[in-house]
Amino acid sequence: xxxxxxIMPVRDGEAYIGEAVRSIMGQTERDWRLxxxxxxxxxxxxxxxxxxxxxxxxxxxxAFGAEMTVSDVRNEGIALCDAPFTMLHxxxxxxxxERMTLQLALLEAQPGLVLAGGGYEIMDGNGARLSSRLLxxxxxxxxxxxxxxxxxxxxxxxxxxGAFKDLGLRYGRSELALRYGIAPMELTNFAEDxxxxxxxxxxxxxxxxxxxxxxxxxxxxxxxxxxxxxQMLLSADISRHLMELVAAHHGVDWQDPVPFCNHGxxxxxxxxxxxxAARWAAMEAVLVAAFGDVPGVRRELAFRRVLAxxxxxxxLARFARFLTRHAPDSDEAGTIRNIVKxxxxxxxxxxxxxxxxxx
Numbered sequence: 001x002x003x004x005x006x007i008m009p010v011r012d013g014e015a016y017i018g019e020a021v022r023s024i025m026g027q028t029e030r031d032w033r034l035x036x037x038x039x040x041x042x043x044x045x046x047x048x049x050x051x052x053x054x055x056x057x058x059x060x061x062x063a064f065g066a067e068m069t070v071s072d073v074r075n076e077g078i079a080l081c082d083a084p085f086t087m088l089h090x091x092x093x094x095x096x097x098e099r100m101t102l103q104l105a106l107l108e109a110q111p112g113l114v115l116a117g118g119g120y121e122i123m124d125g126n127g128a129r130l131s132s133r134l135l136x137x138x139x140x141x142x143x144x145x146x147x148x149x150x151x152x153x154x155x156x157x158x159x160x161x162g163a164f165k166d167l168g169l170r171y172g173r174s175e176l177a178l179r180y181g182i183a184p185m186e187l188t189n190f191a192e193d194x195x196x197x198x199x200x201x202x203x204x205x206x207x208x209x210x211x212x213x214x215x216x217x218x219x220x221x222x223x224x225x226x227x228x229x230x231q232m233l234l235s236a237d238i239s240r241h242l243m244e245l246v247a248a249h250h251g252v253d254w255q256d257p258v259p260f261c262n263h264g265x266x267x268x269x270x271x272x273x274x275x276x277a278a279r280w281a282a283m284e285a286v287l288v289a290a291f292g293d294v295p296g297v298r299r300e301l302a303f304r305r306v307l308a309x310x311x312x313x314x315x316l317a318r319f320a321r322f323l324t325r326h327a328p329d330s331d332e333a334g335t336i337r338n339i340v341k342x343x344x345x346x347x348x349x350x351x352x353x354x355x356x357x358x359x
Contacts (some may be wrong), residue, residue, distance in 0.1 A: 002058070003031035003084060004100055005161070007077035009070065010091035011039040014048055016217065017091045019127075021052050021059065023215075024089065029100035032087075034059045037077045040066035071172035071192050078170075081161055090155045092217045096121075099213040103158040106209055113139065114163045115200050117152040118209035120216045130218065133330040137208040141296030144287055146201035147242055147257040148304060149331060150235065154193035156214045163205075171196055174241060176203075180248035185241050190227055191234040198242045202249055204291075228264060235263040236352035250290035255283040258352045260304045265334035266342075268352040273310040280308035303332050312343050 006024055010017050017036075024034050036049050038061055046061075053059045062080065064073050078086060085104065089095065103116040119134040136142055136151050145151040169175050171192045176199040177184040187195055200206050239257045247254040258268050259276060260283065284301055291297045302325070306318040319336050322328070328336075 001083055002033040004029065004033070004087050004104070004158070005081035005083040005085070006032060006034045006087040006089050007037060007074070007081065008034060008089045008091055009037040009039055009073050009077065010041060010045055010049075012041050012043045012045060013091040014041075014044040015092075017045055018048050018052070019094050020089065020091050021049070023094035023096075025056055026097050027095065027100045028097050029104060032058060032100065033083065035077060035080055036061040036091075037073050038063045039068065039070070039073050040064065069172070069188050071170075071188065074171045074192075078159075078161075078165075084161055086159045086161045086164070088155065088157045088159075093155045094215040094217075096213050096215065099156075100158075102209045102211065102213055106207055107158065107160055110139075110207060112205070113207045114160045114167070114205040115152065115197060116158045116207050116209060117156040118213035119211055120153055120156055120214040121212050123215050123217050125217065127215075127217075129215075131330075132212055133216075134210070134212070135208045135331075136296075136300070136329060137210040138296035138299070139204055139207050140291055140294050141300045142206045142208065143201045143204050143291050144297050144300040146198045146206075147239055147246065147287075148261045148300075149263055150194045150198075151331075152193075152197050152201075152206055152208065153214070153216070154197075155216060156208075157193075157197070164200075167200075167203075169196060169199055174199060174245070176245055177241070180245070182244050182248060185238065187234065191231050191238060194235055195238050195241070198238060199245065202242060202245045232264050232266065233352065236261060236268060239263075246290055247286075252286045252290045253282075255279070255286050257283065260307050261352075262307065262331060262335040265331050265338050267307065267335070267339065276308055276310065280305065299326065302326060303328070307335070312339065315339060 038046055049061050053061060106116045107113055121132045122130045124130055136145055142151050172188060173186050174184040174195055185195055197206060236258050239261050243254055243257050259279060261268060288297060302322055306315060306322050309315055
């Protein structure tokens with residue numbers, strides 16, 4: 001048994017799979033096993049992976065049929081893991097050498113956590129660095145932030161295997177909802193990670209390494225690029241569902257998080273400006289009751305308060321005050337830039353779907 005099992009789903013990934021696998025081979029942590037999940041690839045992926053398996057005996061490959069969804073493949077991959085820790089990895093990204101070491105240190109320092117993510121660098125299809133994204137690290141802040149955005153990057157995740165499996169969670173379905181008699185959400189192929197890890201955040205089980213640990217590849221064929229609008233709409237519905245779970249788990253009233261969400265660093269256009277202040281006051285009170293009046297929660301609420309208006313001068317004035325006390329995260333700065341840009345171009349904001357049917 002290795003200390004860390006890594007699962008790497010791939011479908012027709014010959015362009016980048018070699019670099020992804022070699023980034024695992026170059027880790028400073030040496031006690032690992034990599035399981036490549038070949039999801040019915042029709043290109044040269046299998047041949048490349050077979051060659052890497054011969055080169056390093058810690059690498060294995062398992063084939064899956066085209067009839068399976070991406071969620072099915074990921075769930076089967078996690079089921080194959082028996083190491084104390086399970087690391088997720090996409091076939092077009094590359095882990096930085098210290099990734100495993102840093103995540104293991106976080107999980108061992110905070111034994112109550114089940115998930116450790118981290119920041120990442122963004123590169124283009126040719127590997128050129130474009131930018132970086134740093135994410136909140138405090139578990140209390142992450143629990144609060146998960147209602148409004150996705151503060152854990154899926155390709156950076158490491159899980160505590162036994163604790164995760166004991167919770168019975170899986171991709172594509174909100175199993176935690178069943179504990180509270182709530183109709184579970186079911187998803188296929190889009191935003192499954194947000195729904196899955198949001199359930200861990202409701203329970204206060206998520207943390208992030210406060211440094212980049214991965215090089216994330218942004219290219220035209222990436223799912224997040226091709227289906228951005230669809231994922232933003234689904235994300236709004238997931239936010240509302242996660243609020244249902246928070247209300248049930250912590251015994252607080254349901255409030256609509258969508259007017260204060262910034263999925264994809266963008267606001268939704270279905271807020272009611274005339275009563276936004278009152279809605280924010282109710283939301284803030286509920287979140288403090290659920291997660292506590294602690295520094296991580298207060299830090300997240302400080303930025304959400306900036307978004308609790310649709311008046312541009314007021315938004316910018318609030319953000320200026322925010323900057324006197326806090327350094328903005330990547331998504332926060334990007335959201336303010338997009339608000340200004342949308343105002344200048346008069347681009348209509350995206351309208352979110354109605355509240356989840358089970359609410």
